[in-house]
Amino acid sequence: MKVTLIAGSNRTNATSTYLLKYIENHLKAQHISVAFVDLSELQLPLFSPDNWDFHPNVGRVLEAIADGDGLILATPEYHGSISGALKNALDYITAGQVTGKTVLSVSSAGGPLGVSSLSHLQTIVRNLHGINCPEWISIGYGSNTFGPDGAPLDEGMRNRVRDAVDSFVELTRKLTATAAAAN
Template identity: 80%
Template structure:
């Protein structure tokens, strides 16, 4: 039986970023459902600045693109910087072509230093639409992110935990509907 494959991309270049911690928690939720996960942490896998003049890609870029191509669905996490996505994630997304994301379910996730990261999520969903991906009907935004996780990596707030589980459940359902391989596995 083939497993659903999901690629998670942590779009912060900050050590111990709350958006990356949130993505690691989501990783544990997916693995508990027997979903194959590939975790790409851009703080550990730096990419050269994208240039449309150079299509001879660095090995790190090739790794990211392969992870995206092999995935049935994507979860992208970003900190909110100045009302938008991080430069590290935007740079990674600039390497992607529409045929690598077209028709795949995508869940957008953000963490903000303030109450919410809605602007970054709106920008991220616009980018996904332009790559012909299918945005999940839900998204996840946490505010004041550095204070939200316990030592076990799980969110401290029960309501937040429930919202994250609901959004991940919605994403998994959408991915199953869009992916014949994932649907056949169930």
């Protein structure tokens, strides 16, 4: 199984990216192959439906999505929604690239929780015909501190993240097996 992770902040040292790196380590500990796309390092030009001659960075993102059996999207919450960098990346995706894949939504907010950004992500996933994981991860002010290894310092947060990721992995495995059996 291969999972594609997209860190949707263009901010260096973003808490949503730290959280995604912790998730990456958790997946690798389970011997799951991971492709990590960090939009702060792999910047994309502004999407335009008039230009389908994509920049090489866009090709890398689309290839990582196509190669993954599942997708984890992480975003900071800005003004009650997802980051512009992540929205721009998602605008390049067509439904065929996400159809039938499990998607886990992750948010980091400056306030108590990032529920609005998670709702927006799930709406986008539905429009791309992806399958939203029934779990999601939201961290907010006070719970977004991380140790030197990238792990959340709060034990309850670590447990919630692991539980959500394990639920995502289980659903991804089931959907991948079902798709393989149908072919």
